[in-house]
Amino acid sequence: MNAVQPNAYSTMTTYFFSDVHLGLGTKETERHKEDRLLAFLHGIFPTTDALFIVGDLFDFWFEYKTVIPKGFHRTLTALQEFTDAGKPVHYLAGNHDFWMGDFFAQDLGMRVHFDPFEISIQDKRVYLHHGDGLAENDLGYRLIKPVLRNRFNIWLYRWLHPDLGVRLARGSSRTSREYTSQKHYGEEEGMIREATKKIREGVDIVIMGHRHKPNVQHLDHGVYVNLGDWISHNTYAALRNGTIELNTWEGSN
Numbered sequence: 001m002n003a004v005q006p007n008a009y010s011t012m013t014t015y016f017f018s019d020v021h022l023g024l025g026t027k028e029t030e031r032h033k034e035d036r037l038l039a040f041l042h043g044i045f046p047t048t049d050a051l052f053i054v055g056d057l058f059d060f061w062f063e064y065k066t067v068i069p070k071g072f073h074r075t076l077t078a079l080q081e082f083t084d085a086g087k088p089v090h091y092l093a094g095n096h097d098f099w100m101g102d103f104f105a106q107d108l109g110m111r112v113h114f115d116p117f118e119i120s121i122q123d124k125r126v127y128l129h130h131g132d133g134l135a136e137n138d139l140g141y142r143l144i145k146p147v148l149r150n151r152f153n154i155w156l157y158r159w160l161h162p163d164l165g166v167r168l169a170r171g172s173s174r175t176s177r178e179y180t181s182q183k184h185y186g187e188e189e190g191m192i193r194e195a196t197k198k199i200r201e202g203v204d205i206v207i208m209g210h211r212h213k214p215n216v217q218h219l220d221h222g223v224y225v226n227l228g229d230w231i232s233h234n235t236y237a238a239l240r241n242g243t244i245e246l247n248t249w250e251g252s253n
């Protein structure tokens with residue numbers, strides 16, 4: 001990597017994306033989606049000073065002490081190029097990929113977060129939350145979330161054969177998506193309410209995903225950004241000189 005020139009530093013950018021849901025569709029669809037993501041990662045690489053994945057990179061991720069799922073090696077390698085080059089990659093778990101083990105931190109050198117967190121970037125207070133669990137009326141999910149994240153349950157699940165475990169999980173991931181899409185849980189309202197609360201506490205920028213609907217909204221003295229997704233929108237946020245914007249990846253930088 002070239003040394004950063006002092007005058008080039010101002011163009012250095014922090015990027016955010018979420019909800020790629022790798023592994024969601026057919027082999028063909030997923031191949032194309034991963035191609036788009038890789039082109040994006042390759043395109044932003046030179047100007048990236050840090051990269052944030054705001055959840056649901058995978059439609060389902062589960063790892064064992066000695067085994068990780070196949071099919072995603074190109075993305076994993078591309079992300080490792082960032083960390084190898086000294087560009088920090090933060091990965092905040094979403095509701096589809098919170099069963100991460102130590103692979104991302106230990107092998108890929110990423111900074112893994114399992115809970116929403118605040119971080120200071122370019123003198124801005126930035127708050128990151130995947131966006132799940134904020135819906136007012138979704139009591140079912142609020143009750144099940146601690147069960148799914150329970151260490152003992154994860155340990156038990158690990159003893160299923162991976163071919164069986166992954167099949168079960170894919171089925172339930174699909175069922176929960178169909179179930180959720182039929183109901184109105186006030187998800188968006190819950191997210192905006194949480195964003196407003198954070199901004200009133202002094203946060204400048206709130207970034208979420210999960211909704212699969214790109215959105216930028218100014219709330220009080222801050223801004224709320226929903227990152228959209230990489231299933232149909234190919235959207236990402238760029239923070240440059242303290243200003244955040246939501247962009248669509250059009251195939252070049």
Ligand SMILES: [Mn+2]
Pocket residue numbers: 055056094095096130132209210211
């Ligand atoms: Mn999600």
